[in-house]
Amino acid sequence: MIAAVLHGIGEPIQIEERTSLHASPGHQVVRLKYAAINHRDLWIQQGKYAGLRFPIVLGSDGMGQVDQRDVLIQPGLDWGTHQTHQERSYRILGLPDDGTFATEVVVPQGNVFSVPGHLSPEEAAALPLAGLTAYRAVMVKAEVSSGEKVLVTGIGGGVATLAMQMALAQGAEVYVTSGSVEKINQAKSMGVAEGFVYKNPEWSDQLKNMTGGIHKIIDGTGGQGFSEAIDCLSPGGIAVNYGGTAGDFTLAPRRLFWNQLTLKGTTMGTERDFADMLSFVHQHRIHPVVAAVFPLDQINEAFNFIRSRSQFGKVVLAIPGL
Numbered sequence: 165m166i167a168a169v170l171h172g173i174g175e176p177i178q179i180e181e182r183t184s185l186h187a188s189p190g191h192q193v194v195r196l197k198y199a200a201i202n203h204r205d206l207w208i209q210q211g212k213y214a215g216l217r218f219p220i221v222l223g224s225d226g227m228g229q230v231d232q233r234d235v236l237i238q239p240g241l242d243w244g245t246h247q248t249h250q251e252r253s254y255r256i257l258g259l260p261d262d263g264t265f266a267t268e269v270v271v272p273q274g275n276v277f278s279v280p281g282h283l284s285p286e287e288a289a290a291l292p293l294a295g296l297t298a299y300r301a302v303m304v305k306a307e308v309s310s311g312e313k314v315l316v317t318g319i320g321g322g323v324a325t326l327a328m329q330m331a332l333a334q335g336a337e338v339y340v341t342s343g344s345v346e347k348i349n350q351a352k353s354m355g356v357a358e359g360f361v362y363k364n365p366e367w368s369d370q371l372k373n374m375t376g377g378i379h380k381i382i383d384g385t386g387g388q389g390f391s392e393a394i395d396c397l398s399p400g401g402i403a404v405n406y407g408g409t410a411g412d413f414t415l416a417p418r419r420l421f422w423n424q425l426t427l428k429g430t431t432m433g434t435e436r437d438f439a440d441m442l443s444f445v446h447q448h449r450i451h452p453v454v455a456a457v458f459p460l461d462q463i464n465e466a467f468n469f470i471r472s473r474s475q476f477g478k479v480v481l482a483i484p485g486l
């Protein structure tokens with residue numbers, strides 16, 4: 165088999181020949197056609213992730229074949245029994261277990277799902293981790309419903325783009341932020357009401373003036389931008405956070421308690437969330453946005469593409485072989 169291997173913090177990823185994988189009982193070898201990159205893979209390469217081990221084959225998302233059936237992979241391992249939170253045993257495929265940036269990966273049989281019929285192979289690879297995170301944030305935590313005003317921050321991101329698509333499918337009035345006017349225009353062409361450049365210090369005032377206040381926030385960036393977004397919530401509003409790309413934030417407690425706001429954190433999702441997400445995506449014919457497809461041997465260029473924030477949606481790797 166061929167694998168893209170990371171040997172240490174800050175190292176470039178190396179394409180290497182390895183011995184073929186064999187499945188232990190209850191597991192399955194998936195022969196991969198496409199994988200997708202998540203920001204997690206970049207954090208790991210930078211050494212900014214818990215539980216590092218090297219060498220490691222990164223990659224949480226993959227689409228491929230088992231017995232000639234097209235499948236995609238649920239990247240969460242051993243969530244546990246609670247719907248509210250994962251157990252300590254929970255892991256995400258691609259660290260510490262070897263992941264999908266390879267021609268083969270071994271996963272538990274229960275993590276293998278048929279590809280929804282409306283998706284291309286590239287879209288199927290792009291869906292799992294971002295789709296699961298977005299679904300739990302939008303549907304389970306924020307409980308977005310028709311007619312609500314929803315802000316999705318950093319819209320170029322893979323999770324953010326899917327969250328936007330899901331909120332739109334729910335009939336919400338969606339607003340976005342981005343560092344790029346082009347990405348805002350792309351989001352508007354998909355049905356978003358308006359977008360704001362987060363580098364503009366006036367952005368949150370503009371959003372408040374335009375909407376009179378929003379009901380829900382889906383945020384993966386944290387930082388002061390998250391605090392500014394919370395300032396736009398109407399009384400009783402809900403802010404859901406799934407990531408901290410822009411770092412920590414501070415918040416005036418009065419804003420929170422006086423307005424009866426709810427802050428919720430979310431990470432990945434349960435097995436049930438994943439199955440529900442696949443049904444939702446199929447029912448609403450949601451196609452994950454594939455920003456670019458790179459061959460596996462250009463994986464370092466693909467990482468640089470994400471690092472430079474050039475993407476709108478997901479970056480996919482084409483795996484040689486099948």
Ligand SMILES: NC(=O)c1ccc[n+]([C@@H]2O[C@H](COP(=O)([O-])OP(=O)(O)OC[C@H]3O[C@@H](n4cnc5c(N)ncnc54)[C@H](OP(=O)(O)O)[C@@H]3O)[C@@H](O)[C@H]2O)c1
Nearest residue numbers: 203318319320321322323342343384406407409410431432
């Ligand atoms: N908790 C979980 O289960 C979970 C799951 C997936 C991801 N995450 C985390 O969520 C974050 C996003 O992940 P991803 O894979 O979707 O990343 P991604 O595709 O690399 O997208 C990151 C996006 O963040 C936006 N951004 C960066 N700095 C920003 C700022 N200062 N203010 C507002 N937006 C900013 C940019 O949007 P524009 O390009 O529009 O400017 C960028 O494209 C990462 O930190 C990741 O680790 C967590």
